[in-house]
Amino acid sequence: MADMLPKLFFQHFQNTSFATVRTNGSENIVAFLVGFVSQMHPTEAYVHFVGVHPDYRTYGLGRRLYEHFFDAVRKRGCKLVRCVTSPVNNGSIAFHVKMGFEFEAGEGKTEDGIPVHMNYDGRGQSRICFKKNL
Secondary structure, eight states: OOOSSSSHHHHTTTEEEEEEEEEEEEEOOOOOOEEESSSSTEEEEEEEEEOOOOGGGGHHHHHHHHHHHHHHHTTTTTOEEEEOOOOOOOHHHHHHHHTOOEEEESSSOETEEOBTTTTHHHHHHBBEEEEEEE
16 A cells, blocks of 8 residues: 555655554554645645555445544644545445535535536546534
């Protein structure tokens, strides 16, 4: 999983980016969350990238990383957290709903009743947008 994490995230967002490391002779990252406080909207934070190794998805690591992030950005004055996921990532959608995130209205298109933001990350790159009040 470490190869998924460019060093710049932990150089420039180290106060709001976290990793869970398993030590078993060597250190292995088994879960991570990369987030930041918005420069344009300082009371808002954004979760950019999250990952949990498939072998560790039943340990609550994702929840703990999000809660740690919420605490960190709350201390920096944030009142709202935003994030996005792909419309086909049912696991991510369910996780975010369980964590208390709400869907942000899309452009009228829905998939299974979920609002979709068309071409959010470029042509053909639609996303589900979430927000959570802290």
